[in-house]
Structures are given as structure tokens and as C-alpha cells.
Amino acid sequence: MSGATALLQALEQFATLPRVLIAVDFDGTLAPLVDEPMAARALPGSLDVLTDLARLSDTVVAVVSGRDLSTLRQLTGVSDPVLLVGSHGVETSYEEPAPQPGPRERARFAALEAELTDVLRAHPLARLERKPHSLVLHTRGLPEDAAATALRAGQDVAGRHPDLQATPGKQVLELAVRHVGKGVALRDLAAARQVDATFYVGDDVTDERAFQDLAPTDLTVRVGPGQTLARHRVDNERAVLRLLRALWAMRNAR
Ligand SMILES: O=P(O)(O)OC[C@H]1O[C@H](O[C@H]2O[C@H](CO)[C@@H](O)[C@H](O)[C@H]2O)[C@H](O)[C@@H](O)[C@@H]1O
Secondary structure, three states, X not given: OOXXXXXXXXXXXXXXXXXXXXXXXXXXXXXXXXXXXXHOOOOOOHHHHHHHHHHOOOEEEEEEOXXXXXXXXXXXXXXXXXXXXXXXXXXEOOOOOOOOOXXXXXXXXXXXXXXXXXXXXXXXXXXXXXXXXXXXXXXXXXXXHHHHHHXXXXXXXXXXXXXXXXXXXXXXXXXXXXXXXXXXXXXXXHHHOOOOEEEEEXXXXXXXXXXXXXXXXOEEEEEOOOOOOOOEEEOXXXXXXXXXXXXXXXXXXX
């Protein structure tokens, strides 16, 4: 059986379940990757189909991202009934107000920011993204050598702060003072909403960790190449959109 046929069969079986969680990563899954993080946009139609899915009965829908919640709201423009999980699970649209960094976290954040600012001085083409609980060193668009040395400098900073959560990603290194993880967030949401199974699609390191944390009965899909723990794979964001449309048609026909 081809991979595409196996995925279609799995989707059909998933769509018949009484109550499901459909969760989707943002960057590299709904939105093609671009050099400037604030220029990322979901493919036309993909947020509409998520909203349509969320309006169906017994169908919980969430965008689960490393973006902080406020940025995720801004970039997607979606709100209830679509749920948002930001900062890799630290901030959610359904448990507000989000936790605020305490004095110790603020002190660790300030020390980290000072060291990463030094990294930027030495690697002026690299960029820093500030989120409430983390800092992200970005190297997309840099010459390969410059990107590699900037990321190594970031990893050296991480090595001096073992109390921080260091997460490599696609041409980024994220250092967080508070961490939950997409897998934990998905499992908690699935339990709270009492779903029978979770569909999750994503493309990056944090999504792989989620695939690992989900149950074998969940339906996991990797976007793009690379080793994966997901049970299925699609090529790109356009294929994700097709999957979501197929899921909507199947759930709507129940
Ligand atoms: O969990 P995600 O929704 O996939 O978010 C993960 C990180 O995505 C962003 O960085 C990635 O996308 C950028 C825009 O396309 C790209 O420039 C960068 O190279 C990618 O790694 C975001 O900026 C991070 O904060 C997210 O953690």
C-alpha cells in the first residue's frame, strides 16, 4: 500500500470517531517558511477550513505553535472556536491569563538576553526574536558558514545556562526560561475535552517531540523530508491544506 493510500485510510478511520482533536502546527505546516518571521502567513484557505472544522460537532480544533500567543493571534487572526496554543504549550487561548515570568525567570531572561546580544554583536546578520518566556536566535537567509558559527555561539550560551530549555529548530535556536512542550499541551487538551483520538501535523523538532508523546492510536503526520516518529508524511503545506479539506468533508458527512 502506498503512503498516500495508508494516510487516506487512516484519515477515514479517524473521521468516524465520535469525538476528536484536530491540531496543526503553524510555521512550515500552515504557513510556508520565510526569512522574516512576522511575514509568515498561512496558505489561503487553511485558516477557513480550520474554522469550518471547529464548527462541526464533537470536533475540537487547535493551532499549536512555538509562536507566542499574542503573535499567533496576530498572524492567524483566528479565535474561538479555534483554540490557540502558543510558546510550545506555555500559553493557551483557553487558560488565560497566561503565566507571567516571575522575578527569578525575569533575572534569568535578562542574563540570557545580555549574552545573546553579545552573540548578535559578533554575528550581526543573525537576528533575535523576543517572546515572553524565551529568546530565539534566527539565522535563516545567512550564508551557510555565518549561520553555522552564529548557531554554535548560541549553543555555547545554552551550555552556560543548563537551567534553560534549549530547542533547536529550522535555522533557529530557542532558549526558554519556561517550558511545557507541545506533546504535553496536546495530551492535556485531549484529556480535558475527552476526545477519542488526536490528529497532529507538524514539520519541526518540537513537532517530533509531540509525535513521540502522542499515543499509537493518534494520527500523526510529518510535513516534508527528514527522519520522523510520525506515522504518516505529506510533502508540503499545500498537502496539509488538502488533508484538512478532506477531513472536513469526511466529518461533515457523518
Ligand atoms: O511551532 P511552529 O509554529 O512551527 O513555530 C516554530 C518557530 O517558528 C518560527 O520560526 C520558523 O519560521 C520562521 C518564519 O517562516 C523562519 O524564519 C524560521 O527560520 C523558522 O525556524 C518562529 O519565528 C519561532 O518563534 C517559532 O518557535
